[in-house]
Amino acid sequence: MISRTPLPLRRLVVALGGLPLFLQAPRAVAQAPVDTPAPADSGRFVVLHRRDTVVVERFSRAGELLQGELVRVVPRRDRENYRAVMAPDASLPLVEVAVRRGDNPPTAPPVQRTRVIFKDDSVAVDDVTSNGLATRIFPSEAGAIPYLNLSFALLEQATRRAAASGRDSLEVPFFNLGGGQTLRGRVIRLAPDRMRLVIGSVAFDLRVGQAGRILGGGIAEQELTVERQ
Numbered sequence: 606m607i608s609r610t611p612l613p614l615r616r617l618v619v620a621l622g623g624l625p626l627f628l629q630a631p632r633a634v635a636q637a638p639v640d641t642p643a644p645a646d647s648g649r650f651v652v653l654h655r656r657d658t659v660v661v662e663r664f665s666r667a668g669e670l671l672q673g674e675l676v677r678v679v680p681r682r683d684r685e686n687y688r689a690v691m692a693p694d695a696s697l698p699l700v701e702v703a704v705r706r707g708d709n710p711p712t713a714p715p716v717q718r719t720r721v722i723f724k725d726d727s728v729a730v731d732d733v734t735s736n737g738l739a740t741r742i743f744p745s746e747a748g749a750i751p752y753l754n755l756s757f758a759l760l761e762q763a764t765r766r767a768a769a770s771g772r773d774s775l776e777v778p779f780f781n782l783g784g785g786q787t788l789r790g791r792v793i794r795l796a797p798d799r800m801r802l803v804i805g806s807v808a809f810d811l812r813v814g815q816a817g818r819i820l821g822g823g824i825a826e827q828e829l830t831v832e833r834q
Contacts, residue, residue, distance in 0.1 A: 646818070650757040652831045654679075659829075664758035671697065673758050681707035686715075687753065695766035696748050697759070698723045702782065721751060721782065728780055743785040746778040752804070753782050757831055760809065761819045764800050767792035768817030779804060 647665035651658060657679070664673030669692075675685040684705045689697040699722055703715035718733040728745045731738060750762045767775040773794045780787050790804040800817070802809040811822035823830035 649834050650831050651834060652755055652829060655828050660755045662756055662758055671758065675753065675756055683707045685753065694748055695762045695769065696723065697751055697762060700751050723749060730785065741785070745780050745787045749778040749780040749787055751782050752779040757819055760802060761817065763790060763792055763802060764811065764813055764817035764819055767794065767800065
């Protein structure tokens with residue numbers, strides 16, 4: 606997996622770690638059908654802790670492909686490049702992530718490659734490192750959305766699903782790429798241009814545009830803000 610040191614959920618963002626190691630029993634998830642692929646879109650998210658930049662994420666959506674680069678400015682400029690296939694229900698059945706350390710040039714081979722395949726209520730994870738290939742199978746839930754810490758482009762899959770559903774509240778499962786757990790999340794419509802995404806005890810208050818596009822927001826209790834540019 607991408608992160609091997611899980612942290613408590615309340616430290617999810619500031620500490621830049623993974624989610625806690627626990628599993629919940631699989632339950633059915635409400636699916637919001639989407640008849641056509643989302644239109645092409647691109648941009649970047651800048652995440653600040655107070656006035657300090659902690660993450661810059663560049664991303665693009667085109668057809669069925671979502672791809673991007675997450676640069677973790679703190680504690681060092683580690684980079685995670687991801688490519689994901691988008692399904693009509695806003696899930697991502699195939700995700701590939703390549704990790705490079707901050708002291709390596711952008712063209713250097715990744716120190717880790719991970720391929721994640723979602724199928725029904727399970728997830729297959731292939732990890733390739735200097736130690737070779739390791740494959741693991743994790744229980745999950747149908748329609749689970751992969752969670753990569755501080756990736757708002759991936760979180761946007763949940764707000765897009767909620768917008769397409771037309772509901773004021775939608776339960777969404779998340780599969781933590783940093784530890785292999787499936788967590789329950791909920792997207793709540795607060796106003797036409799605002800949503801709250803709750804994962805465990807962490808609440809993301811988000812400004813959204815059409816189709817659930819995240820425009821900005823943050824986590825007030827952790828003094829974190831994010832802006833789409």
